[in-house]
Amino acid sequence: MDAATEAFVTHRNLLFTVAYEMLGSAADAEDILQEVWLRWAGVDLDEVRDRRAFLVRITTRQALSRLRTLRRRKESYVGPWLPEPLLTAPDVAEDIALADSVSMAMLLVMETLGPTERAVFVLREVFDLDYDEIAAAVDKTPAAVRQIAHRARAHVAARRPRGAVSPAEAQDALAAFQRAVETGDLQGLLDMIAPDVVLLTDGGGAVRAALEPVTGAGRVVDVLSRISAAASLRPARVNGHPALIVRLGGRIDTVLAMRLDEGLITGLYAVRNPEKLSFVERETTVSRHVRGPSEAE
Template sequence: MSEHAADDTDPLAYGDRVDTATEAFVTHRNLLFTVAYEMLGSAADAEDALQEAWLRWASVDLDGVRDQRAYLVRIVTRQALMRLRTLRRRKESYVGPWLPEPLLTAPDVADDVALADSVSMAMLLVLETLAPVERAVFVLREVFDLDYEEIAEAVGKRPAAVRQIAHRARAHVAARRPRDAVSPAETEAALQAFQRSVETGDLRNLLDILAPDVVLLTDGGGVVRAALDPVVGADRVAAVLGRIAAAASLRPARVNGHPALTIRLDGEIDTVLAVRVDDGLITGLYAVRNPEKLSRVERETTLRR
């Protein structure tokens, strides 16, 4: 055997393996983050899942890995599933409505319609209604187009069971997701009208763009002031929103692949406001105010499929 033969005791060979592992992980990192984020709705928890996944990946014998992308997705899925169960317990004691952590995304996310739809606030809230394994199966199948055998490996189920779970999850999501695909232009038009109405205090115009049964969810996490229950109905929502114009500055942003608004007080981001639009009217407003969830709207996050 040569001086630097590739055995477990050779530090140079070990270094080569680490470099190869690092290169593969970095290559797929944006994809892996997207998988974890779609499963967890939390960028902080997604990053933690990636850290745990890296520690496991670094110890894998790469010679036995046929498809590095699939293997990495499998590791991240397992880590996200473990965290999802912990996260659910945290949400049970969360103060007020829990909303996903918003991400400032690059314009190219909107170009991938399926990806943008899958990370929208509205869709992430629908995914919250799935059981953990159902959510993992749905995300891996419908968003990332993994085959049933790969998903079965990731979630520890038989392929036949995964098919049944996928069918059930698909039906569940279809019954709760927005009725029709809404173009970014339509969402942007609704947001611009909304912004003008709030900034000018024009309550009549604001009522014209809110659906009668519009729902406003505000996530303060018990850290800042926010409604502890959903605000329902155009009149009640308009009354709440009408109070923010005097001290706040509203700016357009691209959040989770869709047009949104940031609300700034004294130059600092106070709230991220995303919307759901159906038939030209705003049917859902998602206001994230918890400061712990606002760090990702100061810099772009790259999402990939």
């Protein structure tokens, strides 16, 4: 393996995670890595002092450019937009900061940040890059990056889940939720769902889905009660947290993730858009898991 390939392979998982957290799309993150490789393959390595920082810089700039394009596309998106679900290995849940940052709830919070704010937040808060490295990646001064990081941190802190939930508690909640859905235990569902729960369903205009958020425990339970008896519900680790993969006719119909606050389900995220499910379908078929960046280093 030549030096350029070795460096890219060594840091690939880190670069993928940076791109995914900025874009909320595994398919787009893979495209970014292709572009990064093409640029990296033409670099004179003798001129590169820190290969990891250089690769992160290329990835960030490519992702920023793609993010601005995606934002324009989302303006015409049919119904609620949700991040593309990503299968994650069990060790990602053990890294609380990483699991939190790739969760559906957190990725939706990051959608409310501007492109540069999002890049700075991801690089600083998730990967703990120093301000000089981030400044080089986003073409800002270190002083400006510090201000952006402070604003982004405050913005996210005001919107993140209110009560921390351990991986074991999340797993138990998912198991109870799955039993209640499969047995039609409506009272059981009501007991574990917050009164102001919000269900978002992303069909992208390709399949049936609610075009507006479904709010309130009664309405959400009514929707959940319509899940086909022929559906197969299987637990999985998606975006660093327990989730359900719903299959019909052998194919993935829905990936259902949840948000827990102080022991109650306050958010449910149902991704049904077939385009967004293709990556998970492929991953489950080949039984391959995306790893956290700590494994790449």
